[in-house]
Amino acid sequence: MQTLQTLVRNLAIILLIATFLEMLLPNKSMRGFVQMVMGLFVISAVLTPITALLKTPLSMDIPAWTATTQQDLPAIAVEGQGAKIGGDAVQEQYRQILINQIKALVLGISGVGDAEVDVKFEEGAGGIIDQPLIAEVNVLLTSAQETIQPVQPIIIGESQTPMTAQSPKAEEVRERVAVFMNLAKEKIFVQEG
Missing domain, CATH: 3.30.300.30 (ANL, C-terminal domain)
Incomplete structure (x- = not known):
């Protein structure tokens, strides 16, 4: 319930800021850029609770860029190897x-x-x-x-080879x-x- 309240509050604030910025712009050519940026903020505001619910961080690291590993293979191999x-x-x-x-x-x-x-x-x-x-x-x-270990069978009177x-x-x-x-x-x- 808390997540839903936070989502609604964030969306309301973003929409109020977007409306205010559109009113301040002198020409209509800049409105498209403001709407696009505010749309990205709305998408981010909606995705944040979903990623928190899935326990997935919003900024995913790309392992190929972040993790460095030593190479086990030699850089130059002898001919035929x-x-x-x-x-x-x-x-x-x-x-x-x-x-x-x-x-x-x-x-x-x-x-x-x-x-x-x-x-x-x-x-x-x-x-x-x-x-x-x-x-x-x-x-x-x-x-x-x-x-609990099972009980081994007990045989009396017979010599038996090890099991x-x-x-x-x-x-x-x-x-x-x-x-x-x-x-x-x-x-x-x-x-x-």
Whole structure:
């Protein structure tokens, strides 16, 4: 309600100033400029509450102009290395994208507090325009603090080899990553830390 009152008050003030300035102008040729400037003020007055509602700053920074980053690529490449350097840079960016996507998938599973993800590509696969094939995905899970660990089965009287089966949470992580990333389960290794 306060925002609406402020909007109406600002519009009324802008319109009063616009009317006053139009009356002060000696000739009609300047009225078009005054109307245009006052129209911009009206648009600004209407957009300000909308941007406050969307929590978006009115003056948006353009990252290409404001942010400076170091270049990882050398300025001059030795003859024949340009494609390799470019391919390596593209593959590293693709690897970072995959790591972030897999981490987001894993963190969506209940009981997972944090995850470290590593993606390895097959050797010699991919280039600047080709996607490299994924050789393996390693995920290290950290449990959330409030989870209860399941009770391990107790077998009396039989000697058994150590269990190599994974916990249900690790199996769920493997399944989700395999389905969403369209990978074979054999390429996904999940460890709990």
